Amino acid sequence: MNEKLPLLPKAQVGKGHLNWLLWLIPIAAAFLCAWFVGEDIIFAGPTVTIYFENADGLQEHNSLLEYRGATIGEVGILKLTKDRQRVAVKVQLDASAANIARQGSVFWIVRPEVKLGALSGLQTIVSGNYITVEPGNGERTNQFIGAETAPIKPVQALDIRLLAPKLGSLQPLSPIFYRDIQVGEVLDCRLSDDAREVVIHARIREEYAPLVRMNSKFWNAGGINVHIGLFSGANISAESAQTLISGGIEFATPADFQNAATNDAVFNLNEKSEDEWEKWSPAIPLHSVPEAMKNKSTLPNLKNPR
Amino acid sequence: MEKIVACQTCGLVQQADDVPKGSVIKCARCHFQIFHRRVDSRVRTMAFSLAALIFYIPANLYPIVTAEYQGHHIQTTIFQGISSLFTLHQYFIGSLMFFTSMLTPGLKIIGLMFITLTLDWPHWKKARTWVFKIIRIIDPWNMLEVFLLAICVSMVELGEVATVHPGRGVFSFAAVVVLTLLATLSFDSRLLWDSPTERKL
Numbered sequence: 238m239n240e241k242l243p244l245l246p247k248a249q250v251g252k253g254h255l256n257w258l259l260w261l262i263p264i265a266a267a268f269l270c271a272w273f274v275g276e277d278i279i280f281a282g283p284t285v286t287i288y289f290e291n292a293d294g295l296q297e298h299n300s301l302l303e304y305r306g307a308t309i310g311e312v313g314i315l316k317l318t319k320d321r322q323r324v325a326v327k328v329q330l331d332a333s334a335a336n337i338a339r340q341g342s343v344f345w346i347v348r349p350e351v352k353l354g355a356l357s358g359l360q361t362i363v364s365g366n367y368i369t370v371e372p373g374n375g376e377r378t379n380q381f382i383g384a385e386t387a388p389i390k391p392v393q394a395l396d397i398r399l400l401a402p403k404l405g406s407l408q409p410l411s412p413i414f415y416r417d418i419q420v421g422e423v424l425d426c427r428l429s430d431d432a433r434e435v436v437i438h439a440r441i442r443e444e445y446a447p448l449v450r451m452n453s454k455f456w457n458a459g460g461i462n463v464h465i466g467l468f469s470g471a472n473i474s475a476e477s478a479q480t481l482i483s484g485g486i487e488f489a490t491p492a493d494f495q496n497a498a499t500n501d502a503v504f505n506l507n508e509k510s511e512d513e514w515e516k517w518s519p520a521i522p523l524h525s526v527p528e529a530m531k532n533k534s535t536l537p538n539l540k541n542p543r
Numbered sequence: 544m545e546k547i548v549a550c551q552t553c554g555l556v557q558q559a560d561d562v563p564k565g566s567v568i569k570c571a572r573c574h575f576q577i578f579h580r581r582v583d584s585r586v587r588t589m590a591f592s593l594a595a596l597i598f599y600i601p602a603n604l605y606p607i608v609t610a611e612y613q614g615h616h617i618q619t620t621i622f623q624g625i626s627s628l629f630t631l632h633q634y635f636i637g638s639l640m641f642f643t644s645m646l647t648p649g650l651k652i653i654g655l656m657f658i659t660l661t662l663d664w665p666h667w668k669k670a671r672t673w674v675f676k677i678i679r680i681i682d683p684w685n686m687l688e689v690f691l692l693a694i695c696v697s698m699v700e701l702g703e704v705a706t707v708h709p710g711r712g713v714f715s716f717a718a719v720v721v722l723t724l725l726a727t728l729s730f731d732s733r734l735l736w737d738s739p740t741e742r743k744l
């Protein structure tokens with residue numbers, strides 16, 4: 238055995254590589270996982286619970302909370318409350334939307350609706366229903382009562398009451414026109430206390446409020462008006478395609494107009510207009526729109542004020 | 544003490560001196576490393592399977608894919624996918640998926656770790672042998688790579704009709720696949736029966 242050994246070449250001895258470096262792999266793995274968890278816990282916004290009477294169309298873990306078209310949260314689980322009156326919807330907010338979790342925020346579910354001759358929430362037919370929000374700025378809270386419909390934005394407006402024998406085709410959000418320009422809308426309709434009339438609660442936008450005078454005349458512009466005259470033949474008129482479906486109200490103010498109407502002023506709603514009313518064209522100065530309002534729609538100033 | 548060794552790369556038989564700690568011997572002819580057992584088998588197997596075990600957790604907890612189909616927002620973890628198969632009464636495919644993508648990878652990683660961690664205790668030799676047998680049995684069913692491929696294919700296919708974002712789960716999942724593969728490649732089963740002194744070279 239020993240005689241053969243010198244014939245064999247001799248292996249070299251080299252430096253081994255640093256095998257402790259291998260432990261960097263699990264350490265890096267642990268760091269990555271810690272980052273996943275950290276991102277979920279530290280950078281996630283709060284979880285809020287919204288109680289809806291009807292959570293129809295929401296899907297667990299799939300539906301989204303959107304605000305101005307941006308996704309700001311995800312729906313977690315849906316659960317029936319103990320009294321079975323509402324559905325508790327857990328929503329995980331994004332960190333950027335943590336400020337939404339304040340008292341006064343109103344959440345509602347956007348669903349497809351056919352109303353007023355206009356389609357709203359049309360995108361939800363394909364995308365599924367989603368929750369949206371009108372942020373409030375009260376104390377922080379995690380519990381909300383969901384609204385059934387989109388909240389009516391409180392605006393500066395003139396509120397009036399119209400009395401009519403029948404409602405006709407009017408409904409909430411039916412438009413109110415002055416010279417075919419929409420200046421207001423119907424808020425709600427109900428029977429009068431003695432059930433002899435219909436009380437229509439309507440709202441005229443602030444900038445058009447001076448048009449409504451105590452002696453203004455209102456008439457129902459909805460539906461189709463058919464005049465059959467002996468010499469003129471049949472005359473079919475509808476105010477617009479929209480009023481044909483949803484109903485609408487038109488009004489006019491005489492040249493010898495009286496004082497501007499105040500809030501909760503009451504008018505009669507005539508079934509149709511008289512020719513004379515449509516000829517009235519008094520000059521009424523409208524409120525000038527304040528400069529601040531005009532600028533509202535401009536872009537926010539993104540440049541640094543230097 | 545001198546030994547006679549053969550180079551695994553070129554087959555040259557040569558003599559080797561005792562190797563100081565931290566050094567390796569290299570072939571006189573081809574200069575490749577000569578080893579008695581696979582290089583750093585124990586450390587590599589431990590490191591890779593530990594990393595795989597760490598990634599195994601997010602791979603199962605986080606969604607594999609987030610798909611957006613015409614505004615529908617769908618997130619699925621492996622487990623949700625399996626349980627939805629069960630609710631659809633696809634019991635066979637559901638259990639197959641559970642075994643091949645959740646159970647066997649986990650068992651394999653834990654088994655490899657158990658073997659490499661207990662190498663210093665000769666008394667555990669029998670347990671190590673058992674674990675090794677189990678790994679040998681489940682290995683053909685460990686079809687993580689196939690599953691990952693299926694996910695990738697469906698992501699590409701779905702990409703035509705839906706917006707598909709790979710979730711964190713799929714990155715972790717890919718990491719588990721690669722690390723398990725590396726751990727398997729580094730593992731030298733002869734270590735199982737080596738006595739602690741024999742493992743020096």
Ligand SMILES: [Zn+2]
Pocket residue numbers: 550551552553554555570571572573574575
């Ligand atoms: Zn060689």
